[in-house]
Amino acid sequence: MTAPNRPASSTAVLHIIRLAIFGGALLFGIVTWWLRREAPPPLTTDIGPLRFAGYGLWVSVLVVLAFMRGLLGKATEQARRSSLLIVAWAAAESLALFGGVVWFLHGDSRWYVAGMCLLLATFILFPL
Numbered sequence: 001m002t003a004p005n006r007p008a009s010s011t012a013v014l015h016i017i018r019l020a021i022f023g024g025a026l027l028f029g030i031v032t033w034w035l036r037r038e039a040p041p042p043l044t045t046d047i048g049p050l051r052f053a054g055y056g057l058w059v060s061v062l063v064v065l066a067f068m069r070g071l072l073g074k075a076t077e078q079a080r081r082s083s084l085l086i087v088a089w090a091a092a093e094s095l096a097l098f099g100g101v102v103w104f105l106h107g108d109s110r111w112y113v114a115g116m117c118l119l120l121a122t123f124i125l126f127p128l
Contacts, residue, residue: 014082014128021089025096025119029112032104041107050102054111057098064091065122072126085126092122 047054068088075081096119099112 011128014085017086018089018123018128021093022119022123025093025100025116028097028100029103029116032100032112033109036104036107041105047102047106047108050106054098054102057095061091061095061118064088065125069125085128088126089119089122092119095119 065088068084068091072081072084072088075084092115096112096115099110099115102111103109
């Protein structure tokens with residue numbers, strides 16, 4: 001069985017993808033801030049089960065990032081490296097988006113800020 005012949009991603013394309021990931025999460029936070037600056041959050045109860053889902057997501061993403069870091073060190077093809085970078089960035093983005101949902105629904109911005117910080121850290125730990 002032969003491997004598919006994928007063209008190598010250029011650095012410019014990866015820069016655009018990284019900018020789109022960061023910009024989308026940042027825009028989601030800005031819209032949430034804009035909507036929540038005067039109006040109360042729609043759910044005033046404790047976040048309860050959503051908190052446990054958040055803890056599970058954090059553990060899962062950290063495990064995925066550790067696994068991706070190991071795979072990235074072994075990758076020799078540029079196309080493979082590009083794919084691993086995008087998967088790592090997207091995993092970190094999921095935390096920022098989850099934090100944005102918690103902020104939107106419950107008014108707690110700490111989850112969003114923590115997710116954005118990990119997203120920025122991921123851009124540093126998984127450079128181009």
